[in-house]
Amino acid sequence: MTMMDFFGKSQGVWFIQRTVHNFDTSADESGESNVIIDVLTRDDPRVLEVCQQQNIAPDKVSGGASFMWQDNLDNTTPNQNYAAILIDIPDPTNPKTGKFLRNRGYVEGIPVIGVYNFADDGVLTIETEYETNQGQERCWFINDHFRVRVMTVQMINGVKQMAYCSERRCVSDSILEKMVEQNRLRLSANGSSVALK
Template sequence: MQVKVPMTMMDFFRKSEGVWFSQRAVHHFDDVVNESGESNFIVKVLAKDDPRVIEVCQQQNSDPNLVSGGASFSWQDNLDTDEPPPNYAAILVDVPNPDNPRTGKFLRNRGYVEGIPVVGIYHFADDGVLTIDTEYERNQGQERCWFLTDDFRVRVSTVKMANGVSLMSYSSERRCLTQGMLEAFVEKNRARVGTSSSH
């Protein structure tokens, strides 16, 4: 099945919007025990004039006129139905390169590796693979993400410290069906059955 891959960050946010079931494996290159887990990963697209986008721009002294929008990301336990806690959430703001929208930077109110405001540099390869490089105070992070289908994507991350690679992680993420999506499938099948029975 041919997948239309996003080539700008806002297209990536839009394609990622929804709830994803994430299975993650982490390999530590030190004495820490390797780990794995399952969670829900929730993505919501934000307009460029959203107060949360403006707040991140002000926080990082960035001109809000240069942004194209943003997204909120949050995580929760797979079977948890409550709202994710604030420390399991982040706001990303896209600042595309005006000369090449396949590249740019994003502002993030909380870093993935260190819980501080950070700036990530990104680019999309010709095949649609998104690479993000982030400099923290004590670490360097690189993440790659791509869609295998419209409803299945993969993320691979590495974190480097001064003494080399500290950890690597692999996540496979499958889009969760919403009630609206299920109802649309039912209606589509009803219409298909109705059409075939009329012949």
């Protein structure tokens, strides 16, 4: 698994159910939302803009992804205050590891550079240093349409926040129709084999 493989597998709309534990406040950020993920090529203007902002040569980049969040499953316009562009800079000697540029961080809304690695079982671990926090995120696919993310945010005096997210792909009507048809064909083939016995 490479980061661009991961972006490709993540492309689409995901429904997120999250549980958040804040250790320094009583604020509850648990809830439901959507994330919309699009893969970006290395020559996409948004990729080039982030490279320019962070003084990175575009030839070191393999591509990127755009992330946009919605408050719920409504067809409302995604909230641009929570949009982000991630750019992949793979390690030339080991494509399972590398760095990524982000035009705005998840924990603090500033440009950040993080490091990542994929374990042999496909689990992605991301470490991000912010000005006053350190974030760690792990993400893995249970299957092509369901994935899990766990995150921690830590300050000098200890853990500030932990979160668990289960994410389910929102399947389009055309994909859903294909899935239904595949199941019909599978059931009719199984029915035929049963009838022959």
